[in-house]
Amino acid sequence: MLCQLSINNFAIVRFLELDFRAGMTSITGETGAGKSIAIDALGLCLGNRADAGCVRPGAEKVEVSARFSLLDVPLAKRWLEDNDLELDDECILRRTIGSDGRSRAYINGNPVPLAQLKALGPLLVGIHGQHAHHALLKTEQQLILLDSYANHRLLLDAVSAAYQRFRTNEQQLLELQRSQQERISRKQLLSYQVEELNEFGLAEQEFAELEQEHKKLANGSALMEACQNAIYLLSDGEESNVDSLLNKAISVAAEVETVDPQLASVSNMLNDALIQVQESCSELQRYLDKLELDPEVFIQIEERLSKAMLLSRKHHVQPSTLYQHHQQLLQELASLDSDESRLQEMEQQLSASRDNYLAQAQKLSQSRQRYGKELEKLVTESIRELNMPKAKFVIAVEFNEQLMTLHGSDNVEFRVSTNPGQPLENMAKVASGGELSRIGLGIQVITARKVATPTLIFDEVDVGISGPTAAVVGRMLRSLGESTQVLCVTHLPQVAGNGHQHMYVAKQSKGGMTETSMVPLDHEQRIQELARLLGGDIITDNTLANARELLNA
Structure with a gap:
């Protein structure tokens, strides 16, 4: 407090x-x-x-x-x-x-x-202002008041969460549906492009290999002549070649090594050089043996290279990245196919989330109807005490599954009949200012009892009330003060x-x-203040007596 x-x-x-x-x-x-x-x-x-x-x-x-x-x-x-x-x-x-x-x-x-x-x-x-009863004329405030009385926090949280899931699914489905025609057109184009690239079937490193093979075959004659010339210089030359010259040098080195052993390393290096020359000749010969200058193979490679370059220009990519582009198109096509199935899944999810929302909203509605009956009985009893003996108060709760909000699917309306024979109608149409004040006060006091707020403030909520009714209001607030701290700003002596x-x-x-x-006022000061409220500026023995009676009562 x-x-x-x-x-x-x-x-x-x-x-x-x-x-x-x-x-x-x-x-x-x-x-x-x-x-x-x-x-x-x-x-x-x-x-x-x-x-x-x-x-x-x-x-x-x-x-x-x-x-x-x-x-x-x-x-x-x-x-x-x-x-x-x-x-x-x-x-x-x-x-x-x-x-x-x-x-x-x-x-x-x-x-x-x-x-x-x-x-x-x-x-x-909890603060209840003097104009709170006017707010009660608004249906949204009536709904809040009923939910507050019934402590519907958990049910409202469940409805709110279900509503948000439904709206999220609905938005996702709408986005998929809006882009459906665009996806259909894109899928048709991708299907044609992928089919063409599938038919060509370029492997991952194939373009680089084709380029290398084409370059080799295009220069085949020059390669062959160069290899043969190198073999001739290394070993096949009639007058001189590297092989025979190295052999002569090795013989000379062997002779001088006998004179000075320090030259043994020279012999070793020359022998290593001879081995390298002989292996080079062998490698060149093997290359020449495998070198085929088949014109048909060259034509096939040239045609495949041309096709690859044509497709790369068509797809606006470099020939070297055509394979990667093909894989990207395959992935995009697969994604569009999954979007189609996702569209069906989202439709099912939306239907399921709507059913879940309505189930949660139905639970909330049933609770509202139950607590509405309880609250309308208490309010009817309360306003009858407030000098409206024939009044009847009803809380109408109507479930409408087409009305989907964060707060449920209910239309809630406070209806009242203030006189015998008068039909129950919306509170705003029936109640006069004074009647509305009494109804509003009754509702506020009842709901304040139910809501676990340690301090309640009533700021001139008794406007429009006087006489015996004011005394009832005072007793109501005092009774409420037995279990909850109540601060009441008032101008009525019966309440004060x-x-x-x-x-x-x-x-x-x-x-x-x-x-x-x-x-703060002591007992005698309270009597003086109540007398002032009763009689105005002129305080008489009668007003003082009335004040004492009020206080003692």
Whole structure:
């Protein structure tokens, strides 16, 4: 629950430090005194938007901090633990807004983005404003309220996840369908190109080999003549050749080696040279023996080279990369074939994801119908207590499988009949301003009982209510305060008198500056304030007696 609120330089507040207790706290004050100022300041700690305009004139910044006890608030404690922001059984939220409009947020002393305040806030405080009943006229708000009452978080998460899967599958299928004609045209072209390349059947290194073989055959005569000439010079020359010259040199070296053994290495090198020459001659002869200058083979190679170059020009690639291009086209064709089968798979997946969504939405709808019956009974009883004895309230939940949203497939509508014989109709068509206030208040109190929020704030939700009805409202809020901390800003003495404690808001002007204060009232001060609410500025013995009676009741 909220234990302490500290406010510095916020609007017309210079400094306030407020301590709060369990139960129902009534907050009253004169018109224009700023009864909602503390709630507005608390809203900053909960992540509400703010700008430099909220800084008190002459001050550098607004600073607001709120301290909460987390005893029996497991959801908030778990959230803090998950975000590494825990601090025993307390939580301190702090917010500053500079005169330049810059805002900073802190949780337990740790700087955090504003989004984290907004995420944590609803786990600590629920605020019901004076215009909340007008929001109830909107069907989307009625749906949110019903889901909040029924605690449909897990069911809503399941529906939301199923909806997102369905939409993802739907988008993927649409993309495949949009490109289907393009794929068909591309597949026809690829099939022709691949068939042509398959028929040619160029191997991976074949083009380089063809080029080399073509070059060899084109220069076959020159190769043969060069090899024969080399053999002649090495060994077949009649007058002189390398072989015979080396043999003579070896003989000379052998003779001089006998004279000086240091020349033995020369003999070895000459013998090695002779071996190399003889092996070279043998290799050249073998090459000549295998060298075939078949004109038909040359023509075949030339034709295949020409075909390869023609295809490479046709496909706008280099001849050396024609094989790789062929493989790429094969892969693309296979991919297009798989896209066709994927199209069928996606159609099946879309159908399955739609069925799954509708199954999850149906579960949610059934739960909404069950809790809708429960809530409509409680609201009917509540508004009958609020001086609408013949009223009837119904929550219509209609499942529509064509309506697929993140929040399910239901049309939810709050319908009411305020007088006997009057048909049930949409609440906006039937209820008057005062009736709408009572219905809205009844709904807010009932749903507040069900939602596990440790602190509930009712900011002038009793507008349009008076007399005996106001007394019932006061008793409702007090009863709610028995299990939940309730802060109630009100102008009705019947409501204020039901508070377990009472705070008074006043405004003073001094030296051209206005300042708001907020103080707790003791028993006698409460009687004076209730008497003021009952009789206005003139307080008589009768109004004081009525005030005592209200407080004692």
